[in-house]
Amino acid sequence: MSTEKHTHITTVKTLMTASIIYFFCSMAGGVFYREFTKLFDFTGKTTLGVIHGHLLVLGTFFFLLLAVLCKFTALGDQKLFQKFFLIYNIAFPLMAVTLLIRGIVQVTGYPMTRMLNGMLSGFAGLPTFFLAVALFLLLLAVKKELVTKAPNNSCESSP
Numbered sequence: 001m002s003t004e005k006h007t008h009i010t011t012v013k014t015l016m017t018a019s020i021i022y023f024f025c026s027m028a029g030g031v032f033y034r035e036f037t038k039l040f041d042f043t044g045k046t047t048l049g050v051i052h053g054h055l056l057v058l059g060t061f062f063f064l065l066l067a068v069l070c071k072f073t074a075l076g077d078q079k080l081f082q083k084f085f086l087i088y089n090i091a092f093p094l095m096a097v098t099l100l101i102r103g104i105v106q107v108t109g110y111p112m113t114r115m116l117n118g119m120l121s122g123f124a125g126l127p128t129f130f131l132a133v134a135l136f137l138l139l140l141a142v143k144k145e146l147v148t149k150a151p152n153n154s155c156e157s158s159p
Contacts, residue, residue, distance in 0.1 A: 011076030015067035022059025048103030080141035091130035098124035
């Protein structure tokens with residue numbers, strides 16, 4: 001087995017593993033939301049309600065689609081893609097944790113000072129910023145893979 005083929009398989013396996021991990025975290029997030037709000041007899045809006053969806057779409061489905069894309073291209077071999085993967089998988093779980101903390105505070109009714117509220121909001125903003133950086137790196141990597149390396153543009157009509 002060539003090194004290139006081995007790297008390709010490893011990338012797809014890694015992406016599928018990430019997808020599966022985010023799937024289980026998503027399911028756990030949904031169950032936690034349901035049970036925690038039930039425990040506190042909470043019926044209002046809370047950020048706990050969006051954790052399940054965020055993890056399912058931006059984690060599970062996102063990495064599933066990337067695994068398929070990497071299966072048929074050399075996208076996973078690019079340095080930009082590897083940087084994206086690292087930054088995204090640090091920032092995204094941190095974002096989910098900040099949603100969890102904010103949701104727990106909302107459900108329990110914990111009195112937050114203005115300073116504490118601002119600190120939580122600021123901490124939540126950092127992962128969001130790094131997610132944007134990671135997604136920009138992914139866009140550059142996909143462009144490089146699909147446009148720069150493409151032998152011809154099959155979407156153009158020929159006369």
